[in-house]
Each structure stands twice: as C-alpha cells, then as structure tokens.
Amino acid sequence: MKLYTVSEFAERLGVSVSTLRAWDKEGRLVALRTPTNKRRYTEEMLYRALGIKNRQEPKKIVLYARVSSAVQKPDLENQLRYLKEFAAGKGLTIDEILSDVGSALNYKRKNFLKLCGMITRGEIKTVIVAHKDRLVRFGFEFLEDLFAKFGCEILVVNKAEDISPIVAYEDLAILRGKAKSKGLSRRVSNWQRNIIKERLEYKNHVYSVTDPGPVNAAYTSQQCPQCGWVDSGNRHGDTFKCRKCGFAAGADHVAALNLKARLFDVEITRYTPYRKVKEILLQRYQQKQAR
Numbered sequence: 001m002k003l004y005t006v007s008e009f010a011e012r013l014g015v016s017v018s019t020l021r022a023w024d025k026e027g028r029l030v031a032l033r034t035p036t037n038k039r040r041y042t043e044e045m046l047y048r049a050l051g052i053k054n055r056q057e058p059k060k061i062v063l064y065a066r067v068s069s070a071v072q073k074p075d076l077e078n079q080l081r082y083l084k085e086f087a088a089g090k091g092l093t094i095d096e097i098l099s100d101v102g103s104a105l106n107y108k109r110k111n112f113l114k115l116c117g118m119i120t121r122g123e124i125k126t127v128i129v130a131h132k133d134r135l136v137r138f139g140f141e142f143l144e145d146l147f148a149k150f151g152c153e154i155l156v157v158n159k160a161e162d163i164s165p166i167v168a169y170e171d172l173a174i175l176r177g178k179a180k181s182k183g184l185s186r187r188v189s190n191w192q193r194n195i196i197k198e199r200l201e202y203k204n205h206v207y208s209v210t211d212p213g214p215v216n217a218a219y220t221s222q223q224c225p226q227c228g229w230v231d232s233g234n235r236h237g238d239t240f241k242c243r244k245c246g247f248a249a250g251a252d253h254v255a256a257l258n259l260k261a262r263l264f265d266v267e268i269t270r271y272t273p274y275r276k277v278k279e280i281l282l283q284r285y286q287q288k289q290a291r
C-alpha cells in the first residue's frame, strides 16, 4: 500500500502542508503516524480529503490557449490578447493564464494537464478558450461533461469550427518518418493521404457553413511570423527570409500563418486601413523587442 508523506499528499491534493496540519489538529482529516511520529496518508484518505476540500465552491477563472508549433507563437499571443479582451468585455477577472505549444492530439501537454488537475480538485469555475480544438481535437463534449461534474464550465469564445487551412498540416507532421519498416511506412503514408483527403472534405463542408468573412491580408506576405518585423525586403519571390531574425520559410506558408493569426486579432480587422495595419505591426515588433 502506497503511503504519502505530508508534502507528497499536499501536492496531490493541491493544498499547503500547513492546511493538512490544521486538518489533522482539528480532526477533519487525521493522518496516520509512523513509529517515529511522522504523518502518513493513504490513497483512500486522498478521496476523503478531496471531499472536504471540494465543499468550497470552485472560484477561479482561467484562460487556456494553445498553438501546435513554435513557429505559431505570434498566434498564441493573439489568442491570449483575444481571450483577455473577451473576458474584460464580460467583466470577468482572470485568475490564471495557461498555454501550451503542442498538438491537440497530444493529451500530455504540460499546462493542459495542470488545468485538468486544478479542475478535478474543484478549483476552477470557468475556463475560457478561443475554440474547442484549443483544448482537444477529439472528445470535447466528453471533457465538457466531465468538467461540469467538478463545477467547471468551458466558455468557448468562437463557436464556429476552426477552419484554419493549416490544421491538417500541423497534426500530420508528428506522424512523419516514425515507422521503422518500409511496409509500415507505406501504410502510414496511405493512411496520412486518406486523412488529408478526409480533412479537406470536412473543411470544405464546414467552410460553406461557417464562413468567418475575409481577413485583412495587408502585409501578410512581408511580416515575419517569428519576430514580427515587417519589410518588403523579407520576401524574395517564393521564399521568405526575415532581415531581422533570419526566419526562413516558403512565402505562401508565411502568408498562411499570418492570415491564421489575424483570425483572432482584435486590433486588425478587415476594415483597418493598410497604413494603420503596418503601424500596429511595427508597434508590436517594438514591444516584443523591449521585453
């Protein structure tokens, strides 16, 4: 039988060691004692303790944002800006901000797990996300039901499905080149092709139902998705190379990343004049440098 020390138990439960000592003293949760008078706790006591703790109503409001890869970090900043704006507009005070860089298919993202831990300990009242798929690719409704059992509501700001054109790309990248046998590789790549086909059909279907309207495309081919620097000299035909940070990629890919980030942009809307767009982008670049 696993016995927890007082600090291990405190961590599992998400309370401080002094809270446990107080509960022990008050008789609310009396610890076992070793022959040398050290406190020990069992698994069963953990559930009892969760019961004691959860008698308090969940209180916290948490923002959760995610992007799939490091190259999309500007998109992460936009998501957070968008979520903060949304919360402020509803008069909600944010207690904590959590974000991950990782695939929606990966259920071991560090801060996603932290979020689940806080929810199952009954700490969170509301979690705010930009899209359902910021949390998980599959099983959102299951998660929503489960969180509700712990008194936590998920607030999805944008109810429309994520129609970003690079979604299929980001998720498939993790499968590439993993298989050791040729036969398996072939089957995996057939499987990939089928997924891509399926995804595109699905996207086209969704696209016709929930068109988000045009996004302001000003400077999307000149803007660096990594550092944010805007310069016509960043672009050379089909290739993009940032003159400030050296970030390099295909010009179309860069424009797609920038367009995707604009979907969540609250400052740059489709009606923002192009001069103003450049002003905003360069201002953000300066702010980023200052940090």
Ligand SMILES: [Zn+2]
Pocket: 224, 225, 226, 227, 228, 229, 242, 243, 244, 245, 246, 247
């Ligand atoms: Zn750059």
